[in-house]
Amino acid sequence: MSRVLCRVEDIPDGEGRGFATDGAGPDILVVRRGERVHGYVNSCPHTDSPLEWVENQFMSLDKSHILCATHGAEFRIEDGFCVLGPCRGKSLAPVTLSVRDGDVVLD
Ligand code: FES
Structure with a gap:
C-alpha cells in the first residue's frame, strides 16, 4: 500500500525530515537532494536508537552525510x-520511495 508523506518542497533541499508511521511500520527519515529523495528506517544500526535528538535534525554539520546524534x-x-x-561498515535500512507529481510516496 502506498502512502503520500509530503510534497518534495516540504523538505528543505539538503535536509532530512522524520515521519512516524503510526504503527503501520517503523518510523522513517527522508533526505532530499534536489528533486531526489532517499528514505531509511529511523534506527541506527549501532544501538537501534532513533538517529535524531532534535526533531528533523538528521544531517551532519556540512550536510554531506546523515548523522546519528547519539554517538x-x-x-x-x-x-x-x-x-x-x-x-562503520553497516547500513541504514532503506525504504522504497518515489516522487509522483511532486509528492513523496512511501511504496
Ligand atoms: S546509536 Fe547511532 S552511533 Fe551509537
Missing part, C-alpha cells in the same frame, strides 16, 4: 552506508 555515526545519503563511527 556520531555518519551515513552516506545515497545508500545509507556508514562511513564513520561505531557502526
